[in-house]
Amino acid sequence: MCGIAGFINDFSMEEKHAILTDMTDRIAHRGPDAYGEHVDEHAALGFRRLSIIDLAGGDQPIYNEDKSLCITFNGEIYNYQPLREELLALGHTFRTHADTEVILHGYEQWGTHLLNRLRGMFAFVIWNSKTHELFGARDHFGIKPFYYAQMNGTFMYASEIKALLAHPHFEKELNKKALKPYLTFQYPALRETFFKGVFKLPEGHYFTYKDGQLDIHEYYDEAFEETRQKLDDVVDTIDATVQDSVRAHQIADVEVGSFLSSGVDSSYVAALARPEHTYSIGFGQGSYNESHQAQELAGMIHLNNTSRELTDEEAFSYFPQIQWYMDEPDSNPSCVPLFFLSQLAAKDVKCVLSGEGADELFAGYIDYGVHTRSKAIKKATHLLQMLPESTRQAIGRFAKGKTFHGAMHLYENLAPARENFIGQARVFTCDEADALVTDEYRDAPSVQSIVDAVYDRVEAKTAQKSQKISELKKKQYLDLHQWMPGDILLKADKMTMAHSLELRVPLLDKELMAVAQKVPTRYLISEENTKYAFRKAAARHLPEAWYKREKLGFPVPIRQWLREEKFYTVVRSLFAQDFVREFFDQDALLKMVDDNFAGKTDDRRKIWTVYSFLTWYSIYFLGDGTKPDVQKLA
Known part of the structure; x- marks a missing residue:
C-alpha cells in the first residue's frame, strides 16, 4: 500500500x-x-x-x-x-x-x-x-x-x-x-x-x-443477471468463494490483522481469517458501542481482541484533521470512529482485513426496501414480484405516500428503482437543498440526473443481452457506482492511510462479485432478513446472534452531541462566521441548529453535513490546505 x-x-x-x-x-x-x-x-x-x-x-x-x-x-x-x-x-x-x-x-x-x-x-x-x-x-x-x-x-x-x-x-x-x-x-x-x-x-x-x-x-463492469440456482448451491458457492478470497487477502510479508464489529460481515471475515489481532471501537457504554459484542464474539471463537472507548471530546477535537485527510467533505458519521479504529490497529500491524462490500454485493441495506417487520407483508411482496412488470409497478405507485402499514415497503419494492432510490443517504431533499444554498450554488446537476445516468447504463447493458434484472439489482448497481466508490471505499482508504495502515476488503473481490451478480433476487432479501443467502453462508462459521444481527453501521452519537452545549457551541460558532453567507441562508442555518439544540426538531444529519463542508472549506480555502492542529474545545 x-x-x-x-x-x-x-x-x-x-x-x-x-x-x-x-x-x-x-x-x-x-x-x-x-x-x-x-x-x-x-x-x-x-x-x-x-x-x-x-x-x-x-x-x-x-x-x-x-x-x-x-x-x-x-x-x-x-x-x-x-x-x-x-x-x-x-x-x-x-x-x-x-x-x-x-x-x-x-x-x-x-x-x-x-x-x-x-x-x-x-x-x-x-x-x-x-x-x-x-x-x-x-x-x-x-x-x-x-x-x-x-x-x-x-x-x-x-x-x-x-x-x-x-x-x-x-x-x-x-x-x-x-x-x-x-x-x-x-x-x-x-x-x-x-x-x-x-x-x-x-x-x-x-x-x-x-x-x-x-x-x-x-475495462470492467458488473453484469447482474437472474438465474434459477437452488439455495443450497448458492450458499455453497458463496461460502467457498469467501473462504478463498479471505485466504488470498492474507498474502503478505507482514502480519495481517482484522477489524471486528458486532455485525455479520467483519465477523465472518475474522472467523475465517483467524488473525493474531482483531480491533474494535465504540462510544461510551450504551448503544453506540459495538466493541462489547465484538469482544464477546472474539472470546467465543478464541481470537485476541483489542478495543477502546472513544470520548466525545476526542471526536470533535480531531474532526478537522479527519476532513483534511478526506480531501473532500464527507459527512458520513462513521468517518470518525474509523479514524480512531485505524489509529488503534496501526499500533500493532500494517495491514488489516475489513467487511466492506457485502452489503452491496448481497443486498444488506434496509434502504433496498425493507420497511416492515411483518413476515406476512414481506411474503406478500415477494409474491407480487411475480406479477407482470406493469401491474406490480402500478401497485407500487399506488402505495406511494399512503399511510397504511407496509405502504412504504410495497412502494420501494414494486415501483421502479429510479423513482424511489438514490442510494444509501438522502440528507437534504432537493427542495430543501435548493432553499438553503445561495443563488450562486443552485446551478448544479440534479440528484435525479446523477442517478438516472447510472440507471440508464445498467438498463442499456442488460437490454443488449436481452435480459431483465430486478429493481433490487438495479439498486445494487447504483450503489456500486455511487455510494461504494464515493463514500464507503473513499473513507476506508483515507482513514486507514491517515495512520499508514493498509485496509483489505475480501468481501469486495471480483471473484466474489462473479458469484454475487448471479444470486437469484429471492435469495438476496427474504421475509427473514437482508443478505439472506450470504447470512446462510456465514452461519456455518458464526453463532446465530451474529449471522442474524441487523446492520448497524458504526453507531455515532451525533444527536446527543448537538444537544450538548459545548459541542453545539462549536458548531454554531462556525455557522455564524461571515464566510458562511456565501454558501447558505445563514439565518435559516442558525435557526436549524438552535431548534435542534432546543429539541424542537431533529436535524442532526443536516447539521452534520453542513458542518462537515464548512470545516473542510475552512481548511482548504480559508486556510492554506495544510494539516490542521487538533481542535481545542472550550
Whole structure:
C-alpha cells in the first residue's frame, strides 16, 4: 500500500525533482517506509511506500528489462504469484518478488487485457519513455483512489488531492456545482471533485495520456443477471468463494490483522481469517458501542481482541484533521470512529482485513426496501414480484405516500428503482437543498440526473443481452457506482492511510462479485432478513446472534452531541462566521441548529453535513490546505 503522485510536462529536471518531492511529502502518511522517483525530460513519477510484500526488494519505481517502461503502483495484487509464473514461462525477467513488477511485465505481454486478469485493488501509472505515453488504471470497484487534473499545460495525478495542490501549475478553485448534490448524498457525488478541474478516474477504467490528449476507457463492469440456482448451491458457492478470497487477502510479508464489529460481515471475515489481532471501537457504554459484542464474539471463537472507548471530546477535537485527510467533505458519521479504529490497529500491524462490500454485493441495506417487520407483508411482496412488470409497478405507485402499514415497503419494492432510490443517504431533499444554498450554488446537476445516468447504463447493458434484472439489482448497481466508490471505499482508504495502515476488503473481490451478480433476487432479501443467502453462508462459521444481527453501521452519537452545549457551541460558532453567507441562508442555518439544540426538531444529519463542508472549506480555502492542529474545545 502506497501513495503515488506525478506529472507530465517539460520543466527542467531540477524543477521536476523539487516539485515531485513536495507533492509526495504531502502524502507521506500513505507510505512512510521509503521514497522513490523517476524523473526525465518529460515525466516525473513519485512514490511513497508502505512495505507489505517483498519488504527488501519492492521499492518503486520499477523498470522493465530495457528500462523503457517505468511503473509506480498503489495497492495489492492477490493473484500475482501465478501471473508471475506465467510471465516467467513467457520469457520475462524479474528482479523482484513484488506484485508491482507483475503488473509491469503483464502490461508488456497483454496490454490493457492485463487489467481483467488482475485480482486485487490498485491504482497505478506506467510511463513509456520511448513513446512518451502515460498509461494508468484504477481497480474494478474503486478501492484505491486516483485523481487527475489538466492545468496550464501539465497533466498531474495523485492518490490524494492534497498532493496536487503542491504543483505550481495547479489552480485552486471551488467547484460550485458540487455543493448542492453533496447536501443530499452526504459525499462528493460528481466525477469532478470539489476542486474545479480535478477529477476522479472512474472505477473499472484506464486511461492513456499522450501529446496533451487524455483518453479514458472502461475495462470492467458488473453484469447482474437472474438465474434459477437452488439455495443450497448458492450458499455453497458463496461460502467457498469467501473462504478463498479471505485466504488470498492474507498474502503478505507482514502480519495481517482484522477489524471486528458486532455485525455479520467483519465477523465472518475474522472467523475465517483467524488473525493474531482483531480491533474494535465504540462510544461510551450504551448503544453506540459495538466493541462489547465484538469482544464477546472474539472470546467465543478464541481470537485476541483489542478495543477502546472513544470520548466525545476526542471526536470533535480531531474532526478537522479527519476532513483534511478526506480531501473532500464527507459527512458520513462513521468517518470518525474509523479514524480512531485505524489509529488503534496501526499500533500493532500494517495491514488489516475489513467487511466492506457485502452489503452491496448481497443486498444488506434496509434502504433496498425493507420497511416492515411483518413476515406476512414481506411474503406478500415477494409474491407480487411475480406479477407482470406493469401491474406490480402500478401497485407500487399506488402505495406511494399512503399511510397504511407496509405502504412504504410495497412502494420501494414494486415501483421502479429510479423513482424511489438514490442510494444509501438522502440528507437534504432537493427542495430543501435548493432553499438553503445561495443563488450562486443552485446551478448544479440534479440528484435525479446523477442517478438516472447510472440507471440508464445498467438498463442499456442488460437490454443488449436481452435480459431483465430486478429493481433490487438495479439498486445494487447504483450503489456500486455511487455510494461504494464515493463514500464507503473513499473513507476506508483515507482513514486507514491517515495512520499508514493498509485496509483489505475480501468481501469486495471480483471473484466474489462473479458469484454475487448471479444470486437469484429471492435469495438476496427474504421475509427473514437482508443478505439472506450470504447470512446462510456465514452461519456455518458464526453463532446465530451474529449471522442474524441487523446492520448497524458504526453507531455515532451525533444527536446527543448537538444537544450538548459545548459541542453545539462549536458548531454554531462556525455557522455564524461571515464566510458562511456565501454558501447558505445563514439565518435559516442558525435557526436549524438552535431548534435542534432546543429539541424542537431533529436535524442532526443536516447539521452534520453542513458542518462537515464548512470545516473542510475552512481548511482548504480559508486556510492554506495544510494539516490542521487538533481542535481545542472550550
